Amino acid sequence: MSYKPNRNRYEEMKYRFAGSSGLKVPELSLGLWHNFGTEADHSVATKILCSAFDHGITHFDLANNYGPAPGSAESRFGKILKEQLGSYRDELLISTKAGYTMWPGPYGDFGSRKYLLASCDQSLKRMGLEYVDIFYHHRPDPNTPLKETMGALATLVSQGKALYVGISNYHAKDAMKAKALLDEMGCPCVLNQVRYSILDRWTEEDNLLDAMDDKIGMICFSPLAQGLLTSRYLKGEVPSGSRASRNTSLQTKNITPELLEKLNNLNQIANARSQTLSEMAISWLLKDERVTSVLIGASSVAQLEENLKAIKADRPFSDEELVAIDKLTT
Ligand SMILES: NC(=O)c1ccc[n+]([C@@H]2O[C@H](COP(=O)([O-])OP(=O)(O)OC[C@H]3O[C@@H](n4cnc5c(N)ncnc54)[C@H](OP(=O)(O)O)[C@@H]3O)[C@@H](O)[C@H]2O)c1
Secondary structure, eight states, X not given: OOOOOOXXXXXXXXXXXXXXXXXXXXXXXXXXXXXXXXXXXXXHHHHHHHHHHHTTOOEEEOOTTOTTTTTHHHHHHHHHIIIIIGGGGGGOEEEEEEOXXXXXXXXXXXXXXXXXXXXXXXXXXXXXXXXXXXXXXXXOOTTSOHHHHHHHHHHHHHTTSEEEEEEESOOHHHHXXXXXXXXXXXXXXXXXXXXXBTTBOHHHHTTHHHHHTXXXXXXXXXXXXXXXXXXXXXXXXXXXXXXXXXXXXXXXXXXXXXXXHHHHHHHHHHHHTTOOHHHHHHHHHHTSTTEEEEEEOOSSHHHHHHHHHXXXXXXXOOHHHHXXXXXXXX
16 A cells, blocks of 8 residues: 555654754664664555654655665665655655775775775665765765765765765764865865764764864754663563673673663663653763754664654753763763
């Protein structure tokens, strides 16, 4: 049956400009790193994407290597676009990336012009798209001149294969060097995609938001620490089907008694604010207006809907709450 989107889909979502650009990004974006690969249930994957769009989540984030198997998340996304969402292409902000290992040999990894241009072509083919809205360099490459990598991004824009570009996992110094190079090339660099959550504060130590000074927006990935900042693990059990149960990017050995105590204390603060832990974790990131978007993952529509409540609620933090959160986590 063909999908008919919610007519009121733009009523509850809020949008923020990506840095100094004119591009609006929803406060909540959805990533396809997990739950969309070869082993995913196609009907669940379709429901998650359609439900996100129904709630004004216009931004879907991919990468060449998302799966498993690498490439399969892009293929599934392309299939769902074709089956359900394709006629809404102009309402969607689709991003992909290259930078981690994608194919064997010297040309399938890091940041050479050779890798980035070939990878973008492969991604477009898998997704059945003529262009992506944002193409990212996925991680800094210590061995390729930054000018070469940024030049490849600029080429993709001039070829019409990407409308904007982004960088990912770039620390302040390199982010600003990259931005300066892209500015010289007339190439719009709109976002730096970085890991940031209540539990992971490296961007604060790096003064990244201050350095970027709203010239590049920040989109925060793993805002729920891959599910730890939710009710999933609070009782100390690893639920079957959860990311930790698959022991891939979230390892059960890292879920220590100390971490569980911290999570339960954070959960108490959240509950006192009439929020769940995941809602509070998202609200906590969005309290800084310089954060463009919070990039979540979800394995069910129910998770997505819970997380969307953080956008609806708009609950400011008291100084006491912020101090209590910092005391537990820094
Ligand atoms: N640029 C980069 O280097 C990079 C790196 C990593 C990620 N990313 C991007 O960021 C996106 C998000 O990363 P992430 O998936 O780690 O984000 P996350 O939001 O921290 O974790 C998502 C996981 O948390 C669990 N979850 C979410 N909402 C929940 C809820 N309400 N209740 C209970 N559990 C809930 C689910 O785990 P279960 O699956 O166990 O149910 C879900 O798969 C990725 O898809 C990708 O697009 C980028």
